[in-house]
Structure formats: structure tokens, C-alpha cells
Amino acid sequence: MNKKIINQALLFQNNHPTYSKIKDLYLLALEYQDDNSVYFLQAKRGEKSFIKDEVEFFEFLCQTQNIQVRTFQDLHMSLNTENRCQNIQNNGNSKSSFIKIFDNVVVVKKRGEISKLYQPLELYELQNIHSFVAVENGETFLNIDKYTKYFTAEYFVYISGYANSLTREFLKSKEVEFYVDYDIEGMNIYESFECKSKTLHIPKNIELYFKGEKYHNVELYKKQRNRFRKSYSEEAGVIINLIKTYTTVVEQEIIYEAY
Secondary structure, X not given: OOHHHHHHHHOOXXXXXXXXXXXXXXXXXXXXXXXXXXXXXXXXXXXXOEXXXXXXXXXXXXXXXXXXXXXXXXXXXXHHHHHHHHHHHHHOOHHHHHHHHHHOOEEEEEOXXXXXXXXXXXXXXXXXXXXXXXXXXXXXXXXXXXXXHHOOOOEEEEOOOOOOHHHHHXXXXXXXXXXXXXXXXXXXXXXXXXXOEEEEOOOOOHHHHHHOOOOEEHHHHHHHHHHOOOOOOHHHHHHHHHHHHHOOEEOHHHOOOOO
């Protein structure tokens, strides 16, 4: 990961930086755009620059910087993680070491048992477990025993959005049912994972949540509406169509609370 490129990318979070401030990023993006026949970044000397396609912009960063990011928050986290790892090498600080360990774990909960943090060398304990439910939100994960009757798998893994690299790698060989927010970002998260097989958990009568004002979140939709991808899988497309039809989104936490 090139920190200079990342820092220049972060200038777009709440601003339209001038060409001179993002020159290295733009030159790299220009080459990437030519190679992949895409267009997501506009920049001219002496003028402000603009991200024309945010989804493609973050895909470009993923591909060129070897990181997994879909939002500016993810970008901050990647940079902070890199800085923490560097601090550990430089000063051996025990607190920093703890943070590094926590970053590099897979959080798993078996139905009816307490959660456990699996470090890389401990993942062999799960090698014979093939089916998992991936849970996006922390509150839902902590209370998942209340909702296990809606799932067939006995093991739940916390992905906290796009998940850390160890969790993503771990799930590549698993059969995974994704229980995420029914919003644009949740569908983007689902699409970003590679698994042996994956399905999207869609509750029955999901459309009622989009129709009912007490369940949906218009403000969150407004914040995310520029995050639509160019295309979606058939499963995610079901939710995307509901989002576009009702111009709103539904958060994971309220699902099943009304049952």
C-alpha cells in the first residue's frame, strides 16, 4: 500500500482537491482507466478534480493498493492499520501489539455459546465447519441467539462491514449465508465477498419493511444513493429493486424485531 496514494485519495472525502494535490493518484488512475476501459476520476491542471464513479474509484484502489475498501471510512481504517503495524515494528508497544492481534482475528459464535476470537493459527479448529452465517452489524451479532431459528447454520461470523482480510480469506472456502443491512452498502458488501458458495438472507415479507415508514430509513438512503454499482447478482438485485422502488433502505437491526 502506497500511503501517498491513499492520503491523496482521502482528500476527496469532503472536498474536490486541485490537480496538483492529487497528481500521483491521478496519473496512476489514468493508466488504470485506460487499461480497464473505465472512467471514474476527472482532473485537469489548475482546476478542481472530481470522482465521477465512486464504486469504480474504490475498486481501483483495491486493485492497485492491494486493500479491501469500499468507503472512505474503510480507507481511513486501512491507513490506520498500516500505521499501527509500523508502530509495533518501531517500538514494540504492548498496547499496539494487542490492537494488531485484534485486527487479525475471525470472530465466530456457535449457536447457544459465547463468541470466540480465532487467530490465524487457531482457524484449524474450524476446518470441518463448512456453513456459516455472516452477520454485518455488531448489535445483531451480539444478540444472534434471539434469531437463530431463522437460520440453518449453527455458526455465525462477524464481518463488521467489509471485514478484515483474514475473515475474507477464511470465508473463501465456506458456504456462507449473508445477513446484512438491506441497503445499498449491504448489497455492495455481499457482492464483494468470494466464497465456495454464498446466498443472501432475505426474510419473507421483506417488502413490508420497505413500505412501512416505521421500518425504513430515507436519510440513510440519501447518503448512500451514489454508491450503486453498475450491476448486481440476481439475489442482491431483488433488494436493489426494492430500494429503487421505495427510495429508502432497511437496517438489519429492525428485522425480526417486529415478528
